[in-house]
Amino acid sequence: MAAPQPLNRFRVVLSRPGIPGNIGAAARALKTMGLSRLYLVSPKHFPHPEAESRASGATDVLAAAVVCESLEEALQGVSMAAAFTARRRELALPMQWAREAATTLTAAAAQGEVALVFGNETYGLSNEELALCQLPVMIPANPEYSSLNLGSAVQLMCYELRMNNIDPGEAPASFGELATVDEVERMMAHFQDAMQDSGFFNPDNPKRLMPRLRRMFSRIRLERDEVNILRGMLASFQHPERFRRSED
Amino acid sequence: MAAPQPLNRFRVVLSRPGIPGNIGAAARALKTMGLSRLYLVSPKHFPHPEAESRASGATDVLAAAVVCESLEEALQGVSMAAAFTARRRELALPMQWAREAATTLTAAAAQGEVALVFGNETYGLSNEELALCQLPVMIPANPEYSSLNLGSAVQLMCYELRMNNIDPGEAPASFGELATVDEVERMMAHFQDAMQDSGFFNPDNPKRLMPRLRRMFSRIRLERDEVNILRGMLASFQHPERFRRSED
Numbered sequence: 001m002a003a004p005q006p007l008n009r010f011r012v013v014l015s016r017p018g019i020p021g022n023i024g025a026a027a028r029a030l031k032t033m034g035l036s037r038l039y040l041v042s043p044k045h046f047p048h049p050e051a052e053s054r055a056s057g058a059t060d061v062l063a064a065a066v067v068c069e070s071l072e073e074a075l076q077g078v079s080m081a082a083a084f085t086a087r088r089r090e091l092a093l094p095m096q097w098a099r100e101a102a103t104t105l106t107a108a109a110a111q112g113e114v115a116l117v118f119g120n121e122t123y124g125l126s127n128e129e130l131a132l133c134q135l136p137v138m139i140p141a142n143p144e145y146s147s148l149n150l151g152s153a154v155q156l157m158c159y160e161l162r163m164n165n166i167d168p169g170e171a172p173a174s175f176g177e178l179a180t181v182d183e184v185e186r187m188m189a190h191f192q193d194a195m196q197d198s199g200f201f202n203p204d205n206p207k208r209l210m211p212r213l214r215r216m217f218s219r220i221r222l223e224r225d226e227v228n229i230l231r232g233m234l235a236s237f238q239h240p241e242r243f244r245r246s247e248d
Numbered sequence: 249m250a251a252p253q254p255l256n257r258f259r260v261v262l263s264r265p266g267i268p269g270n271i272g273a274a275a276r277a278l279k280t281m282g283l284s285r286l287y288l289v290s291p292k293h294f295p296h297p298e299a300e301s302r303a304s305g306a307t308d309v310l311a312a313a314v315v316c317e318s319l320e321e322a323l324q325g326v327s328m329a330a331a332f333t334a335r336r337r338e339l340a341l342p343m344q345w346a347r348e349a350a351t352t353l354t355a356a357a358a359q360g361e362v363a364l365v366f367g368n369e370t371y372g373l374s375n376e377e378l379a380l381c382q383l384p385v386m387i388p389a390n391p392e393y394s395s396l397n398l399g400s401a402v403q404l405m406c407y408e409l410r411m412n413n414i415d416p417g418e419a420p421a422s423f424g425e426l427a428t429v430d431e432v433e434r435m436m437a438h439f440q441d442a443m444q445d446s447g448f449f450n451p452d453n454p455k456r457l458m459p460r461l462r463r464m465f466s467r468i469r470l471e472r473d474e475v476n477i478l479r480g481m482l483a484s485f486q487h488p489e490r491f492r493r494s495e496d
Binding site (some may be wrong): 025027029031032033034054056057058062094095096097099100138139140142145146147148149151152155156159162163164168171 | 273276277278280281282302304305342343344345347348386387388389390393394395396397399400403404407410411414418419465
């Protein structure tokens with residue numbers, strides 16, 4: 001499992017996770033975003049079939065998870081640790097929102113290993129655990145209900161790290177070739193002719209018909225095939241005799 | 249549950265979800281990001297205790313979920329529907345990545361209702377379902393394993409919508425007041441004095457000692473309290489007799 005180089009500098013640490021399913025969900029979240037290094041501090045149940053099941057296709061990440069007895073142990077060799085917290089606590093350090101933190105942590109990863117530390121589902125991180133981390137991070141959530149599932153929080157932060165580290169490239173484009181401006185212009189002229197033939201368009205009283213049509217087509221980026229289909233349709237309206245099948 | 253106005257224009261549609269826990273996870277994901285409108289097309293099992301359990305504090309979103317028999321029904325009144333897909337399909341429409349799509353959908357929500365459509369965990373969306381949607385969306389994921397959990401995918405897209413619609417404000421700041429530049433300068437002078445007294449700093453051969461110290465302190469934005477602590481410490485090194493307790 002060759003994760004892209006920059007994402008190899010990040011480890012995700014779950015401290016005292018209580019629900020085995022969440023460990024599996026976290027493993028899956030890591031792998032979908034190209035991370036692979038999972039650390040577990042005193043998991044309540046591990047290994048566990050529910051973790052396997054929720055890991056889905058990421059059982060390799062689960063199998064490679066490092067089990068530690070303390071957060072200190074899980075943070076060995078780390079030069080920056082981010083602590084995820086759901087509430088505003090009386091912290092000595094300024095917090096960052098997840099997106100900003102992803103930028104900070106990516107910069108830090110250029111110089112050393114970085115850890116993302118998530119606390120227990122019910123209790124979060126203890127003050128002692130927080131004190132070992134250099135950057136408290138919050139996910140901007142609904143103030144009336146800010147309790148994300150542990151797996152979802154891991155997913156979201158790994159996504160932000162991926163967005164900072166891996167250029168996803170252009171979104172897959174449409175498969176058709178776009179029509180050129182002049183092809184579209186010839187089509188507009190064809191529309192006008194055909195509507196003039198049919199009597200729908202009156203050149204002496206054009207109203208807003210052509211601008212409205214033009215506005216409508218300008219909202220879609222027409223493909224060449226589509227222009228050809230539309231022009232074929234117009235030709236059939238103008239000369240149905242050429243298109244009707246001989247009666248059989 | 250008064251969701252912020254702009255997020256009320258979005259509904260999340262799960263089409264033929266097979267795993268009841270994922271319905272609950274989706275409800276929780278919606279609520280943590282301030283959305284509230286969940287639609288379920290032919291869920292395999294609903295209601296279900298596992299959905300309740302995974303919804304955690306979002307059972308109100310679950311209870312208000314609209315169950316439909318078809319995707320058409322779930323999309324009634326919607327002016328733009330985004331289809332989430334994990335693979336590059338032969339689509340007629342150009343795709344957008346999740347972040348770009350959030351901007352597109354937020355603009356669309358200013359003019360009408362918007363739906364986010366997620367397919368079955370195993371099969372995704374059918375071609376017929378895709379044809380009802382105007383915007384195919386992909387989450388940029390690890391090409392070697394791009395299968396996000398359904399609840400995690402919903403979480404991530406609701407987060408992107410929240411980021412586009414709700415300003416989270418400044419991240420909670422440090423509680424301490426920052427030291428001013430002149431306070432820091434007086435502290436640097438104090439360091440130099442103290443180190444000269446102790447013999448560690450030689451003004452005739454200063455080397456890079458002061459610039460190194462200055463560089464270190466410039467990387468931390470010192471608070472006034474911290475400057476005071478450091479200067480107290482320096483004073484105690486210079487004049488221990490003033491600080492030592494009388495022997496008892």
